[in-house]
Amino acid sequence: MAKPGRNDNSIDPLDVAIAPPPDETEEEREKRLSKEREAKVVSDAIDEEIEAERTAEKKKTRPVKILLLGQSESGALINGTEGKSTTLKNFQLMYEPKAFRLERASWRAVIQLNVVRSFHLILDAITRAQKALQSSSSSSIEDIPQIPTELLKLKLKLTALLTVEGTLIRRLTPDGSGETEATQLARSNGGTSGQNGGGGAGSPSGGGVGGKPPVVKELAVNSTKPWKDTFNRLVHGERDSFESGDAIDWEDPEDPGRILHDLSDDMIKLWNDPITQLLLEKQNLRMQELAGFFLDQLERVTAPRYVPTDDDILKARLKTLGVTEHRFTFSSTKTGQLSRDWKVFDVGGHRSQADSVGLWSEVSSNKLLKRTNLILFLNKIDIFRMKLEAGIRLADYIVSYTKENDFDNTTMSLVFLLDRNIDLRKKFANILQDKSPLPRAFYCHLTTVTDPKSTKYILANLKEMLMIGNLAKVDLV
Ligand SMILES: Nc1nc2c(ncn2[C@@H]2O[C@H](COP(=O)(O)OP(=O)(O)OP(=O)(O)O)[C@@H](O)[C@H]2O)c(=O)[nH]1
Ligand SMILES: [Mg+2]
Incomplete structure (x- = not known):
């Protein structure tokens, strides 16, 4: 006997759904059959x-x-993101420059969001300082400079940027595209506004004034979804004119670039104000080290007809969710014997992964990847150097490091890494040797992938792998 609530197995629900209406006329039947x-x-x-x-x-x-x-997030020494999408952008720039540059309109919006996001962080920092100054119980109050009325006026004017932030987020994640679901705005612990977070900055390295460190909200876009299409719809005119600003709809009355331009002078004043800089310093917020930093180029990026350069696009920050597949056909003229199809998979990073060493161990020991060649990039070396020069001591992070923290010579930071005692590369090489199910060559580079030249390392390694290994059957990570 059938259990209550169960369907009768002899009735196919699909048949029921597509069955012709019982009162169908001959004419309707003909129409249906023809369709x-x-x-x-x-x-x-x-x-x-x-x-x-x-x-x-x-x-x-x-x-x-x-x-x-x-x-997506890593340790405190080399903070923020890894540069996976930036590496992919480099490939696109090299092998699909036309398509890459056609996306300028979309990247312009991301850069605007990066700028607005940076200001959101600055405004939050001022708000925190104001609160701390008002609260008599704050222990660090003597460290906080008084905030001049002029600066507070600027801050008030610039809260208009929070509306721009909302507009840009809505544009980058249009309704119905599925982008909203894919958008992850991490929790904020308050500040200037309770609004949506913006895209751009990585995790600030410092703490708040007498409180918890600020949590940065970040816009993430599922790269398999066509977020760029919103802006491509604005594209008009000749497709070949990608080098100029023709791909951008300058007549758009809603263009956030207009408000940004109107507020440009105030933004520049606020950013350059020594009190702002001091407040950021007190809160350990090193804006220059955050992803999507354009504050030193405000005049240019808020200019009325600003069109992002290749360099700007490489520096723009938009967090990736999910996995995207990109195909390239690399010509032999550029790659030597590498003339074949390539598939590059950009995998959005996870915050949950313990650290880079843990990830490397996992990948090295993974049996499914045992025949896969690995290239390790220790990326953001420029930021690493900047931190060393700012006086951050390596010994605070690597206990075995006992040498001088001396950075007069700009190559010193690399010497530190290459030093036998603390050779990070050696550490990763040992992990590969110990954990790999099959012996594998170790390829490793200290990179700054915002520099397009970094792609050459990948290409050089690929050539070598294809030559040394079983030429036709190499898969790569
Ligand atoms: N200064 C500097 N910035 C970098 C470097 N590599 C990447 N960036 C910047 O860091 C930000 C993040 O880089 P992404 O390529 O988006 O990082 P990702 O690994 O794709 O991160 P998820 O998408 O979150 O997994 C971007 O704004 C880049 O321009 C680097 O070597 N130096
Ligand atoms: Mg990414």
């Missing part, structure tokens, strides 16, 4: 196309696969 015939022709054509693609795919040499792995 069904048309749909079948389309469906057959799609099946044929898929089959043809599958056959063509099988005939081709297997593509080289590159999986970009890393964290």
